[in-house]
Amino acid sequence: MIPFNNSYVHLPTQMFTRQTAKAVPDPTLIVTNASLADALGIDPDWLTTPAARDVFAGNAVAEGSEPLASAYAGHQFGNWNPGLGDGRALLLGEVLGTDGVRRDIQLKGSGPTPYSRSGDGRAWLGPVLREYLVSEAMHAMGIPTTRALAAVTTGETVQREEPLPGAIITRVAQSHIRVGTFQLMAARGDIEALSALFDHVVDRHYSDADSPAALLLAVTKAQASLIAKWMSVGFVHGVMNTDNVSIAGETIDYGPCAFMDAYDAQSVFSAIDRQGRYAYENQPRIAVWNLAQFATSLIPLMPDQDAAIEEFTTIINAFPTHYEAEWINAFGAKLGLVDPSEDDRALITDLLALMQQNGADFTNTFANLAGPNSAAQFTDRDAYGAWSTRWQARGYDVGIMTAANPVIIPRNHQVEAVIIAGRNGDFGPFHALLAAVTEPYAPVTNATAAFARAPAVDERVTQTFCGT
């Protein structure tokens, strides 16, 4: 049983389409998330029942669920697309968690909707396993994110470049409202829907925001904080399109995302991102671009448009101020600095420059920085030694470092290995990696040593493919 308490379905009907999932032939549970269920007020014992399996497969509509596909638009790689929406996802409904926070429960891979365009509405197993692992790892690292409640295989083959096993993930989010949701209503000139959406978002996520400008500021700050956290763990989202930017400030839509192994500021993993628009170091700039689109979509709510443009521009221009403060805090903590400030910037950027020149592993450099073998990541030991002397002089706190530096992340080659095993029906490697990445700060044990190790050159997986 899921204690649904739905609100989105009461918004103006032009914002969504009521839609049920298309049944699948042979659903089988891969994994369920008991602790998340508990926090959502769902009985963890129910999760593993055939009834739950049928709900997570879209073969049964749970009591209280009012499934719908939401409409949105967006800029994809900078190009306007007025007709996106949940093309392979369904909002089953919302629940109020034990923390009082309202959250969406959504199926992804549940079949066609009016927004599917030429797509089949399905997902294959690979992106489902990737999203489950990476989103739960992000949560364990304290980074705002959608979560994963369950995953099932469908018993159906989906056709991509080759026939692949189908799967469905059940995703939990503070909401699935995106910049693109606002953009669609603004582009349609639908002020009724735009105002209703504004009120809904304020009520749900930013109760202190009493105006569009206040909402823009709150969303700007949330993005600045989120992107700084991504940077601090070497995360490359890969598709920062405006339809993949959550208004609530969570990481959403894990497509071709990956964590870097060796530090490279220009890291790009997505096979379709040929220009590197969404490269690691571009992420803060792209966030600003996306926020400008959000601001544009709020203008129709303002009585004086010229004054609004000026006010909104000032808010967005302050993004770097919020972001840089968050970045200094995040990276300062990684170096164990007490009260990090702008004065510490050079110490941080000089280490990153050394890491780049030496091909140092991002995660392991920070995880081992205070250990006896810290120099092992660097071929130029003298340069590292000189940097380390400056760092010692500044002083650091090992407790701060330990809390800020994950030891285990879902490394790309490990995620790929899990997907290959899963395709062959073996989910043992998935469960082992999931257990490891959801304890990212735990000391390495025999069971997790392989996951903490950086890939050898021939093990590196440098390209990922979109989650379709």
Ligand code: AMP
């Ligand atoms: P994404 O790249 O996952 O953010 O998806 C962009 C848009 O394409 C969204 O509107 C999705 O719903 C839609 N989409 C992606 N894959 C499929 C699919 N297999 N079937 C239908 N729609 C899809």
Ligand code: MG
């Ligand atoms: Mg998307």
